[in-house]
Amino acid sequence: MKAFLILEDGTVFEGISIGSSREVISEIVFNTSMTGYLEVLTDPSYAGQAVVMTYPLIGNYGVTPDMESVKPWAEGYIVRELARKPSNFRCEGTLEEFLVKYDIPGIAGIDTRALTKILREKGTMNGIITKNETYQMEEIIPKLKQYTTGNVVDKVTCQYISTLKGKGKRVALLDLGAKKNIAKSLQKKGCEVTIYPAHTMAKEILDTKPDGIMLSNGPGDPKECTEIIQQIQKLYQSDIPIFAICLGHQLMALANGIDTYKMKYGHRGGNHPVKDLETGRVYISSQNHGYVVDTEHMNQAVAVPAFVNVNDGTNEGLKYTGKNIFTVQFHPEACPGPQDSEYLFDRFMKMMGGNQ
DSSP states (O other): OEEEEEETTSOEEEEEEEEBOSOEEEEEEEEOOSSOHHHHHTOGGGBTEEEEEOSSEEOTTOOOSOOSSSSOOBSEEEOSEEOSSOOOTTOOSOHHHHHHHTTOEEEESSOHHHHHHHHHHHOOEEEEEEOOTTOOHHHHHHHHHHOOOOSTHHHHSOSSOEEEOOSSOEEEEEESSOOHHHHHHHHHTTOEEEEEETTOOHHHHHHTOOSEEEEOOOOSOGGGOHHHHHHHHHHHHSSSOEEEETHHHHHHHHHTTOOEEEEEEEEEEEEEEEEETTTOOEEEEEEEEEEEEOOTTOOTTTEEEEEEETTTOOEEEEEETTSSEEEESSBTTOSSSOOTTTHHHHHHHHHTTOOO
16 A cells, blocks of 8 residues: 655655554654664654664564564654565564554655655654545645654653662663663673663662662653753762763753754664774764764863764763763664674773672
8 A cells, every 4th residue: 555755845755555554743763774673663762753774675584582672662664675574583573563563654665765865964854654645735744843752751761660680789770761781781790770760859769879870761852851850960969870871871961061952863873983082992883862962062170072973073972070970872782783882881880899
């Protein structure tokens, strides 16, 4: 059945409907990963967004047990070609079946290369995936321009406190939309990880006297998280070591008067080079973000840049002056993506006084 992707600038792509038959309006973003599509779909950071996969063939190994959350969070899915007959010894079904099961609408058969070039040149924009062949452009465009993702952290965070058992250091993980592999990476180091909902009061976390605090990744505009930022200010004032990833990195910056801004089209994929300014070494990283910390006007008495993006020079990490706190914009836990920067978990262990 025919489907249409309509962007807010009036561009129309015609393709084939995949997944759910419902209509969806969302922010349209692109991901450059060649594999890991299941992890992408289940990454909470994609809440409020439809994902364009730049690699032309998606779904060739089917659905495997690699979900990064209890359910997918992407609002829509856009591919050049959807593999109908996957082949993999871990395969548990097709990607088409997965999209239908979780009510995710999508479109295949369009020129994703052309679409990606539009998003790169004009910037990320909103769009609609619809099967309505009699759509009225004058009705659709105003709706697209009005759409915002809003405060999606509330949508994706856990509802209850839970714990992953371990015999080593005790880590409090603030779930802003955390991928499962963050907690798993800490547990592999022997940590006992207690996962808290995003709006947990700082006092509740600090009263448990954890050895370290982790601020997770998550979706949306960091400036929407005003109440969470207030609690992070209190966590900052403690002497407990803190490691933050992605949205957590941005919120820690805002909590200390460092600004953030929206990028033209963001960084999403598993092939982004970042430079460690302490060692000069470059790592390939997994990333998923549309906002970035503004270090140009930053007070370096508060923090100094620790990592920089080799492609565009944007900030990829901060080290806080006089504090046991460091934060990164990229994903050292990967899934999907390279594991080049996994050593950062060892750095966090050292900060907590544990074994690397």
